[in-house]
Amino acid sequence: MLSSVDPTRLKLTNDEGTRGxxxxxxxxxxxxxxxxxxxFCQACTSSSLEPVELSQRGSLYSYTIVRVPPSxxxxxxxxxxxxxxxxxxxxxxxxxxxxxxxxxxxxMEVELALQPVILASGNGAETTKAVYKWKPVxxxxxxxxxxx
Amino acid sequence: xxxxxxxxxxxxxGVGLHPFGRFRDKDLAGLALPPxxxxxxxxxxxxxxxxxAYFGHVYYHGMSVGETALGKLGLTGIPIINVENACxxxxxxxxxxxxxxxxxxxxxxxxxxxEKVPSGPVTVTAEDSPExxxxxxxxxxxxxxxxxxxxxxHGATATALAQVSVKARQNASLNPYAHRKETVxxxxxxxxxxxxxxxxxxxxxxxxxxxxxAVLCASDALDRYAIDRQxxxxxxxxxxxxxxxxxxxxxxxxFSPYRTEPAALEAYEMSGLGxxxxxxxxxxxxxxxGELQQIExxxxxxxxxxxxxxxxxxxxxxGDIPVNTDGGLLAxxxxxxxxxxxxxxxxxxxxxxxxxxxxxxxxxxxxAQCSGAxxxxxxxxxxx
Numbered sequence: 001m002l003s004s005v006d007p008t009r010l011k012l013t014n015d016e017g018t019r020g021x022x023x024x025x026x027x028x029x030x031x032x033x034x035x036x037x038x039x040f041c042q043a044c045t046s047s048s049l050e051p052v053e054l055s056q057r058g059s060l061y062s063y064t065i066v067r068v069p070p071s072x073x074x075x076x077x078x079x080x081x082x083x084x085x086x087x088x089x090x091x092x093x094x095x096x097x098x099x100x101x102x103x104x105x106x107x108m109e110v111e112l113a114l115q116p117v118i119l120a121s122g123n124g125a126e127t128t129k130a131v132y133k134w135k136p137v138x139x140x141x142x143x144x145x146x147x148x
Numbered sequence: 149x150x151x152x153x154x155x156x157x158x159x160x161x162g163v164g165l166h167p168f169g170r171f172r173d174k175d176l177a178g179l180a181l182p183p184x185x186x187x188x189x190x191x192x193x194x195x196x197x198x199x200x201a202y203f204g205h206v207y208y209h210g211m212s213v214g215e216t217a218l219g220k221l222g223l224t225g226i227p228i229i230n231v232e233n234a235c236x237x238x239x240x241x242x243x244x245x246x247x248x249x250x251x252x253x254x255x256x257x258x259x260x261x262x263e264k265v266p267s268g269p270v271t272v273t274a275e276d277s278p279e280x281x282x283x284x285x286x287x288x289x290x291x292x293x294x295x296x297x298x299x300x301x302h303g304a305t306a307t308a309l310a311q312v313s314v315k316a317r318q319n320a321s322l323n324p325y326a327h328r329k330e331t332v333x334x335x336x337x338x339x340x341x342x343x344x345x346x347x348x349x350x351x352x353x354x355x356x357x358x359x360x361x362a363v364l365c366a367s368d369a370l371d372r373y374a375i376d377r378q379x380x381x382x383x384x385x386x387x388x389x390x391x392x393x394x395x396x397x398x399x400x401x402x403f404s405p406y407r408t409e410p411a412a413l414e415a416y417e418m419s420g421l422g423x424x425x426x427x428x429x430x431x432x433x434x435x436x437x438g439e440l441q442q443i444e445x446x447x448x449x450x451x452x453x454x455x456x457x458x459x460x461x462x463x464x465x466x467g468d469i470p471v472n473t474d475g476g477l478l479a480x481x482x483x484x485x486x487x488x489x490x491x492x493x494x495x496x497x498x499x500x501x502x503x504x505x506x507x508x509x510x511x512x513x514x515x516a517q518c519s520g521a522x523x524x525x526x527x528x529x530x531x532x
Contacts, residue, residue, distance in 0.1 A: 005278045005281050005282065006278035006282075009278075032393065042393040043393040061293075061297065062293040062294070062296045062297040062300075063293065063296065064289050064292035064293050064296060064344040064345050064346075064347075065342070065344065065345040066283065066286060066289050066292075066343075066344045067341070067342045067343055067344060067345070068268075068269055068288075068343050068344070069269070069283070069286070070269045070271045070280060070283070070285055070286040070289075071268065071269070071271065071275070071280070072271075072275060072276075072280030072281065073280065073281075073283055074281055075283065079283055081283055081284065081286070081289050081293070081344070083293045083297075093282070093283075093284035093293075094282055094283070094284060095282070095283045106296070106297065106300050117281060119281055129281070131281055131282060132282070
């Protein structure tokens with residue numbers, strides 16, 4: 001059974017860790033919704049907050065292809081990093097998988113995808129966690145073509 | 149805005165700068181001290197007269213490095229405060245020094261900063277944070293995201309972005325303190341290796357080592373310390389802000405591109421000056437896109453038009469609003485704790501008319517803007 005890379009932001013919905021939902025917090029006073037947990041509203045400081053499940057799909061606000069990764073990055077290099085705007089308001093940064101460079105386009109629709117990632121911890125032990133990513137919403141043919 | 153804003157007038161009395169680059173044989177205190185003694189000598193102030201000091205730095209080099217460095221000048225027992233405020237640590241130290249005097253607590257203050265930034269991509273979060281595994285914590289990737297969106301929104305060309313670096317290197321070729329003193333062509337900037345598309349290596353500031361210092365004095369106390377009024381520069385505004393809610397959630401790399409605007413407006417209000425009064429500006433150009441969005445946030449050029457202003461040469465030394473006259477972060481390099489005070493050093497040098505081959509003719513009003521993670525921003529305005 002996989003655990004979430006960040007249980008406060010990604011709630012897994014099956015034991016295999018292949019399905020899940022991003023968690024946000026909405027202010028009941030000003031209606032602003034943020035990604036992740038909150039005790040006070042970032043916009044108006046109210047403490048009348050409610051957890052919300054964020055949409056599975058969003059729009060690609062911007063993207064980059066990271067050629068020199070940060071330390072601790074466990075994935076392939078280069079990787080695509082997407083800044084995705086969700087209908088509820090928050091923008092969520094994560095790797096974009098299952099597409100080619102030529103497919104990337106600002107405004108394209110993407111959806112949440114979970115991947116098991118092997119993480120090395122400080123003491124040399126390895127754990128596998130479910131990490132949230134984005135993948136383009138496109139036809140099955142196009143996805144198969146894009147897969148390595 | 150509840151900031152106290154009617155304090156005593158404060159002037160910069162002296163400045164000092166260590167060259168920026170790599171200095172493997174010096175520790176942080178060893179880097180920090182030479183500009184301090186230079187700034188004291190520049191002001192003509194004795195160390196024993198300094199009643200308070202603020203030291204900006206970010207990376208850990210043991211505790212109380214400010215005390216270690218200044219202790220070599222003599223243990224005078226004054227309060228020494230070590231300041232960490234990301235890339236704005238130096239300018240935050242300066243801001244604290246300013247307010248220490250403006251509020252009437254001190255007549256003099258020392259602000260200094262130093263840094264030895266490790267090589268490689270700069271990250272914000274702790275080593276084991278989930279953001280590292282998610283791939284979202286990468287300072288230059290954050291700039292790349294902003295750059296691609298800016299190009300899409302405003303039709304900015306890759307060539308216009310690259311021109312920011314070409315201009316920075318031209319200015320730095322006239323500055324012996326710069327980390328990167330060699331000029332580069334547009335082609336060299338565009339063809340340097342990609343870090344995070346569309347940002348190429350020469351559009352990212354080098355990670356560097358360096359140090360800078362400034363001595364501040366209440367304007368009404370300049371005569372008491374026999375400071376030469378001909379060489380002092382008045383501080384017309386000193387503003388520090390953290391982020392407002394920006395609608396972008398909490399990922400560190402998705403920082404707000406125009407977060408400087410509220411600080412700029414506050415600085416203009418405090419100084420009674422407007423963007424039209426600014427003769428030259430030092431801004432936070434950690435990447436080329438940074439400079440464009442900063443000068444737009446400062447209202448020096450209209451939103452979405454900084455790339456055209458750059459292409460037209462308006463931000464060059466010979467333009468109507470010269471920006472990053474010493475080479476900026478792109479060519480000076482970026483030792484976090486020092487950069488904010490380095491910008492003030494350049495502004496003071498220009499307003500004194502002592503910038504030599506890169507002197508902006510007739511400069512009377514200068515602005516220094518520095519950003520940091522946490523949506524920190526500082527804006528200082530200086531007048532001669």
